[in-house]
Amino acid sequence: MNYLEAVPPAERSAVVDLAAIRHNVRHLAEIARPARLMAVVKADAYGHGALEVARAALEAGAGWLGVAHISEALALRTGGISAPLLAWLHTADSDFAAAVAANIDIGVSGWELEAVVAAARELEVPARVHLKIDTGLGRNGCPEDLWETFVGRALAYQEDGLLRVVGIFSHLAVADEPHRAETDVQLQKFRDAVAVAEDAGVDHEVRHIANTPAVLSRPDSHFDLVRVGLGMYGLSPFAGQSAAELGLRPAMTLKTTIANCKAVPAGQGVSYGLHYQTPEPTTLALVPLGYADGIPRVATGGPVMVDGEVFPVVGRIAMDQMVIDLGRTGIAGTPASFIGKEAILFGGEGAPQVEEWAQAAGSINYEIITRISGRVTRSYVDTHTGGADAEDTDKSGADAGIAAGSAAVLP
Ligand SMILES: *Cc1c(COP(=O)(O)O)cnc(C)c1O
Numbered sequence: 001m002n003y004l005e006a007v008p009p010a011e012r013s014a015v016v017d018l019a020a021i022r023h024n025v026r027h028l029a030e031i032a033r034p035a036r037l038m039a040v041v042k043a044d045a046y047g048h049g050a051l052e053v054a055r056a057a058l059e060a061g062a063g064w065l066g067v068a069h070i071s072e073a074l075a076l077r078t079g080g081i082s083a084p085l086l087a088w089l090h091t092a093d094s095d096f097a098a099a100v101a102a103n104i105d106i107g108v109s110g111w112e113l114e115a116v117v118a119a120a121r122e123l124e125v126p127a128r129v130h131l132k133i134d135t136g137l138g139r140n141g142c143p144e145d146l147w148e149t150f151v152g153r154a155l156a157y158q159e160d161g162l163l164r165v166v167g168i169f170s171h172l173a174v175a176d177e178p179h180r181a182e183t184d185v186q187l188q189k190f191r192d193a194v195a196v197a198e199d200a201g202v203d204h205e206v207r208h209i210a211n212t213p214a215v216l217s218r219p220d221s222h223f224d225l226v227r228v229g230l231g232m233y234g235l236s237p238f239a240g241q242s243a244a245e246l247g248l249r250p251a252m253t254l255k256t257t258i259a260n261c262k263a264v265p266a267g268q269g270v271s272y273g274l275h276y277q278t279p280e281p282t283t284l285a286l287v288p289l290g291y292a293d294g295i296p297r298v299a300t301g302g303p304v305m306v307d308g309e310v311f312p313v314v315g316r317i318a319m320d321q322m323v324i325d326l327g328r329t330g331i332a333g334t335p336a337s338f339i340g341k342e343a344i345l346f347g348g349e350g351a352p353q354v355e356e357w358a359q360a361a362g363s364i365n366y367e368i369i370t371r372i373s374g375r376v377t378r379s380y381v382d383t384h385t386g387g388a389d390a391e392d393t394d395k396s397g398a399d400a401g402i403a404a405g406s407a408a409v410l411p
Contacts, residue, residue: 010377012256012289016048019383020249022060024232027247029061032215035222038064040229042072047372051079052380058083066227070094073104100127105166107132109140120162130167135189137173151197167206168194175213176237187221213237235365252369253347260286261338270323271315282327283335287343290320294372296361303352305344
C-alpha cells in the first residue's frame, strides 16, 4: 500500500499529518544547521508510525534515523529505508549480526563491542559503531574512567578491519531545563571525551549529544548531528513554552465519535467506583477510548472537544471508554443528536493539547503520544495548506534514502 493512500474513516483514530512532520523537520534542521538531523523514530515514531514518519523525515531533509533497538532498525530496513540508521540500546539477545548485515550503525557503551566484533568476524563485514560516553546521565554509556581504554579497544578492532568508529555520542539529562548548569558540565565532558578519542586516533564522522530541547536551547550542543524526537512530532519539550511559540506544529490528532449519549437525573453515578455523581440533571456522552487504547486511567478531567466546546472526562476512565458531562456548559441539542459527533482528545486547530492530557495524567507529552495503543487506527493526511507550507510539496522525495513513488498526496 502506498503510505499516503487514504485510510477509510476509523472509529477511533490517531491521524498523523505528514506535512506537519516535514515542516517540523525542516524547522529544526534549519536551527541545527550546519549540523545534520537524525530523526528519532523509536517506539513506532513515538506512536506516529515509524515507516511513515521515517519517509516523511527523510523527504524533509533528515540525513539519519535513530531508534533504540536493533529490532526497530531492522523493521525500517525491511520497510525499504536505506538511510543511515543508528540503534543504541541492546541486550545480550540483540541480533548484532543482523544489524551488521543490514548496514545498521550500532551504538556501543561497553560489553556490546565484543558482541559486535564477533558478528563482524562471522560475517566478514566491518561493523559501523558509535562509541557512547556517559557524561552524567547515569544510564548507558562508558564511564569516564574507562573511556580511554574503551576507545583503545575499539581502535584495535578497527585496525583489524572488524569495525569502523563512525561516531562518538552521549545523551543529556536536563536539557529541558535550560537554566541548569549540569548541561554545561555534560558538554564539557563530551568535548573532553571527543578530544581523548581524537588523540588516540579516532577519525569520526559525527559527534552527537543534542536531543530536541538541546537543539532549541543550546547551539553549543549541536556538534555534527542532532537527534530529534519530540520536536519532530510538533511538541514542546519545555514546561513554559508552547509548540507554537517554538514554531512547531503538532502532528497527531486523536479522535473518535460519540458512541452514546443520554439524559440523566441529578445524582447519577458515573463509571466504576461511582466517584462522579451528576450535580444536576444533565446529558452524558460516551467516548469510546480507554486505557486499553493508551489513555491513562488516572487522567480523569482530561479534555474532550465536541462541537467546538471542551468537556472534562468525569468519573473513572475504563478499559474501553470514558464519559463526558455535556450539561456542564449547557451545550445545545438532544442527546440523540450527539451520537456520531466527532470527539477530539487532542490535536488540530482550537482543540485541546497533548499537554493538557499529560497534566491530567501527571505525566509528560512524550508519554501520552507514545502509549496510544495498537487498537487505535493510525491514518495519515498531508495538509498542503499553501503559504508557508507550499514548500512541503516542492522538496518532497529529493535524494531521500527511500524508494521513489510517493507522489500521491491526499487532498
Ligand atoms: C529518545 C532519544 C532522543 C530523542 O529525544 P527527544 O527529546 O525526543 O528529542 C535522542 N537521543 C536518545 C539517545 C534518545 O534515547
